[in-house]
Amino acid sequence: MPKNKHITQKKKMPNGITFGMVSVILMGMAIVLILTSIKTYLSNQIYYESKIVNKQTREVAALKAEKVLLEQSVEALKFKNRVTDTIFTIQEDE
Secondary structure, eight states: OHHHHHHHSOOOOOOSOOHHHHHHHHHHHHHHHHHHHHHHHHHHHHHHHHHHHHHHHHHHHHHHHHHHHHHHHHHHHHHHHHHHHHHHHHHHHO
């Protein structure tokens, strides 16, 4: 009879929350927290790097504009120098 009793008896399933469930939930939350913090860190790094790139882009644009103005100034001085040399040559001939 003990064999029948063993066969008819069902295995008891634990009721409620088990330690395994809690550990799985905690590991899942830890993974989500780690991934979220990595994403936040990378987003912040991208933001600060883009600020630096934008600043340097503005500086480059300003320097290019200044270069154009300086080239125009040099051309004006070259023209003035040629005209002045011509005037001195004309005055020496007279």
